Amino acid sequence: MNSYNLPETIPNWINGEETAAISGATFDKLSPHSGEVLCQAARSDGRDVKAAVGEARKAQGAWADMTPVQRGDILHDITLAMRKYREDIATIVATETGMSFQAALGETGGAIAQGEFMAGEGRRFYGRTTTSAVTNKYALTVRQPLGVAGLIIAANTPIANVAWKVFPALLCGNAAVLKAAEDTPATAWYFGKIAHEVGLPPGILNIIQGYGQEAGGPLVADPEVDVVSFTGSTAVGRQIASIAGQRLAKVSLELGGKNPLVVCDDADLENAARWILLSAFSNAGQRCAAASRIIIFNSVYDQLRDILLAGTRKLTLGPTDDDDLGPVINQKQLNNMLAAIEQARKEGAAILTGGERLTDDAHAAGFYMAPTLIENADPHSRISTTELFGPIACLYKVNNFAEALQMANDSPYGLTACIHTRSIHRATEFSQKVQTGVAVVNAGTYGSEPHMPFGGLKQSGNGSREPGTEALDVYSDLKDIYINIDPEEL
DSSP states (O other), rough: OOOOOSSHHHHHHTTEEEEEEEETOOOEEEEETTEEEEEEEEEEOOOHHHHHHHHHHHHHHHHSSSSSEEEEEEEHHHHHHHTTTTTHHHHHHHHHHHHHHHHHHHHHHHHHHHHHHEEEEEEEOOOEEEOOOTTTEEEEEEEEEEEEEEOOSSSSSSHHHHHHHHHHHHHHTTTTEEETTTTTTHHHHHHHHHHHHHHHTSSEEEESSOEEEIHHHHHHOOOOOEEEEEEEEEHHHHHHHHHHHTTTTTEEEEEEOOOEEEEOSSHHHHHHEEEHHHHHHHGGGGOOOOOOEEEEEEHHHHHHHHHHHHHHHHHBBBBSTOOOOOOOHHHHHHHHHHHHHHHHTTOOOEEEEEOOOOOOOTTTTTTBBBOOOEEETTTTTTHHHHOOSSSSEEEEEEEEEEOOOOOOOHEEEEEEEEEEEHHHHHHHHHHHOOOSEEEEEESSSSOTTTSSSSSSSEETBSSOOOOOHHHHHHHHEEEEEEOOGGGOOO
8 A cells, every 4th residue: 555644634625725614623534444533624614615616606717618628638637647646546545434455446446537538528528400490590509517516425435426526517617616525535635636736727626624514515505506416315315405406506416225136046146146245245335336135036045145144254354455345434324234233133134144343353443344144124124225335235035036126126216226147038127127227237236337327216316317428417508509590691
């Protein structure tokens, strides 16, 4: 691992300058691995948000006047700098999240790929031309920026989350105010440092540190913010939609998941088990696309359960590249998981393995949750219907494909889903009928790519998509242009 040292205090970025919170207040960022204070971060409030939004508004016009190609070139410069400093970025991500350095390096590579793709869209900033029903009339559409984008991200994959929102928002000609996740303040700060180092004009990207209610809330409510893009929990997403909706601001919500992975009686069980373990437990289960509902045909249930139990018990926990998963991000999240498991136990569910915090000398100081497999949980209980954002998966029995599909769809969420089968007919029907934004065959429930849209149905989102070219629809509006020609004046 690189030896990059975090600053003692993580500031805001406002108008190209590092600034403390106006109040002077800070909060502690704790290590998920050790519980020790890693650094402090500016505890911003509405005054800081107002200042950042004001600077974004002043800077946005000149940025919008640049061509998409010019904006894309600057974004490309940022990605080149990210590649140069990728080990520093990965070190910060690993330190803040508790994931291994190699996992953080992989995430950083994904963020760079997203930047490269979106920068290239500056040369493919398509509108369309079409015919008119009226003689001597020409019709076309163009994209135009919205103005100021308020971006609120989650902490689970911090540099990827920054890239998913910042690059398309800026490419479309908006200025942005990014509210960093309070659990990963340094990652967002360092991205801002890189952006300004390569020459992004001041005020185009402003980064605010702080808690959700104190800094995120004012950002959502600010009348000068034209679009709000949020990644996080469904509960907070509802609040954002309500607040922003009062002033008819555009809203993009990428919310939670309770993702099903179906294993049929004709599946390759070893391959299915490998992908279940990865989907449920990698990144300590802290993925909106994690597999948390494992739906298994009766005829192979016992065999697959035994394979999964053996595989789960072999997993190692720690922050190194030799470990399979790290800690969860904070104490609050850990406590929420433990409470949900205890409630499930009281309701009759069986904890097959895990179900507790690790308390041995190597893990006791950190926020380590043992990888947990549960069976006999009621499909409509809290453990089955609530996103816990940790290394917890429930196993369910079904008799046939129809029951599996019904159970997969019997959820308030609709983000991702996966089926393991050798049947092209089952794979096709499942992919078409499962009520999710993403469907996968014979792999895991996660694994988005920069050029492909990602998002969910039902309580997993509001229909918007990131990344891909579809992200441009979030951060721009279409304008119809009609040009009437007088042939007498030709």
